[in-house]
Amino acid sequence: MASSVVAFAHTLFSRFLLLLIMIVGFIPAVIFLFLVPAKYRYDNKMYNWCEYIFYILVLKATLLKITYKGLENIPHDEPAIIAANHQSSLDIPLIGAMLKRFPHIWLATITLMDSPILRFILPHATVLIDMSSPMKGMRSLIQAIQMIHGKHRHVVLFPEGGRFTDGSVHDFYAGFVILTKKTGRPVVPVRIFGANRAYPPKVFLINNSPITVVVGKPLYMQEDEDEEAFKNRVYQWFLEQKE
Numbered sequence: 301m302a303s304s305v306v307a308f309a310h311t312l313f314s315r316f317l318l319l320l321i322m323i324v325g326f327i328p329a330v331i332f333l334f335l336v337p338a339k340y341r342y343d344n345k346m347y348n349w350c351e352y353i354f355y356i357l358v359l360k361a362t363l364l365k366i367t368y369k370g371l372e373n374i375p376h377d378e379p380a381i382i383a384a385n386h387q388s389s390l391d392i393p394l395i396g397a398m399l400k401r402f403p404h405i406w407l408a409t410i411t412l413m414d415s416p417i418l419r420f421i422l423p424h425a426t427v428l429i430d431m432s433s434p435m436k437g438m439r440s441l442i443q444a445i446q447m448i449h450g451k452h453r454h455v456v457l458f459p460e461g462g463r464f465t466d467g468s469v470h471d472f473y474a475g476f477v478i479l480t481k482k483t484g485r486p487v488v489p490v491r492i493f494g495a496n497r498a499y500p501p502k503v504f505l506i507n508n509s510p511i512t513v514v515v516g517k518p519l520y521m522q523e524d525e526d527e528e529a530f531k532n533r534v535y536q537w538f539l540e541q542k543e
Contacts (some may be wrong), residue, residue: 306508307505307506307507307508308505310363310505310506310508311504311505311506313363314361314362314363314506317360317361318358318361321354321357321358321361325350325354328350332344332347332350333421333424333425334424338424338447342403342404342405342447342451342453343403343451343452343453345401348401348402348403349401351396351401352396352397352399352400352401354393354396355392355393355396355397356393356397358393359390359393359394359397362390362498362499362506363506363508364498364506364508364509364510364511365510365511366394366510366511366512366513367510367511367512367513368398368512368513368515369512369513369514369515370514370515370516370517371398371515373488373515373516373517373518374398374399374402374488374515375486375488375518376402378485378486379402379448379451379452379453379454379455379485380454380455380485380486380487380488380518381454381455381457381476381479381480381483381485381486381487381488382395382399382404382454382455382456382457382488382490383457383458383459383476383487383488383489383490383534384456384457384458384489384490384491384492385458385460385464385469385490385491385492385538386458386460386462386463386464386492387463387464387465387467387492387495387496387500388463388465388495388496388498388499388500388501389463389499389501390495390498390499390511391458391463391492391495392406394492394495394511394513395456395490395513396456398490398513398515399454399456402454403451403452403453403454404453404454404455404456405426405427405444405447405448405453405454405455405456406425406426406427406456406457407426407427407429407440407444407455407456407457407458407475408422408426408427408428408429409428409429409431409461409462410428410429410430410431410432410440411462413428427440427443427444427447428440429441429444429457429475431461431473431475437475438478441475441478441479444479445479445482445483448483449483455479455485457475457476457479459472459473459475459476459534460472460473461473463501464496465496465500465501466496467493467496469491469535469538469539472531472534472535474527474528474531476531476534477521477527477530477531477534478527480520480521480530481521481527486518486519486520487518487519487520487521487534488515488516488517488518488519489515489516489519489534489537489538490513490514490515490516491513491514491516491537491538491541492511492512492513492514493511493512493513493514493541493543494509494510494511494512494543495511497509498510498511512543514541516537516541519533519534519537
């Protein structure tokens with residue numbers, strides 16, 4: 301009973317802090333997301349700074365213990381493809397915060413457009429990926445490639461294609477493999493532990509559970525390596541990580 305009361309108080313205070321963040325950030329968000337075209341927005345230093353501060357404040361508002369390991373593996377002199385497992389909506393600020401102010405583009409599944417709120421935000425803040433057919437999936441990836449071609453921008457994606465709360469790493473889609481093959485960029489793997497316990501989907505209470513984010517060294521696709529082999533090599537890295 302006592303633990304439930306503590307969790308409820310924790311959640312209420314956290315939600316209050318988050319509401320304050322949303323109120324303060326509403327006007328800058330409207331300006332950048334709806335009034336500034338994407339081709340100018342992603343490389344805007346003010347936008348990158350505001351985005352970074354937003355990620356940090358959201359994480360602070362959770363009042364959770366968050367530990368990062370391997371941050372030195374994030375390349376600062378070249379853009380990369382950031383591939384992470386997906387457990388919770390907290391994964392977005394967890395990854396965004398570790399990228400600091402480096403320009404980056406999110407890839408999001410088009411199924412999130414079913415949300416009455418996200419359907420107004422996602423088209424302006426992400427590149428939507430439609431995996432309902434191979435043709436639509438390829439068109440989405442071509443759009444992503446056009447967004448980063450000749451640009452100093454990371455690409456962030458969740459190769460599992462959705463959120464999973466069982467703590468396991470599920471099968472990967474091959475979109476990140478196509479991206480690295482077409483762009484020559486390395487894949488930086490990121491394994492998140494504990495977000496599924498701290499704040500699982502469709503749950504109101506925030507549990508006081510620590511979160512650990514492990515960043516692996518950049519993985520490059522070799523000239524003699526086929527797509528399936530590279531996908532399996534990246535997937536194996538995730539399986540080898542222990543909490």
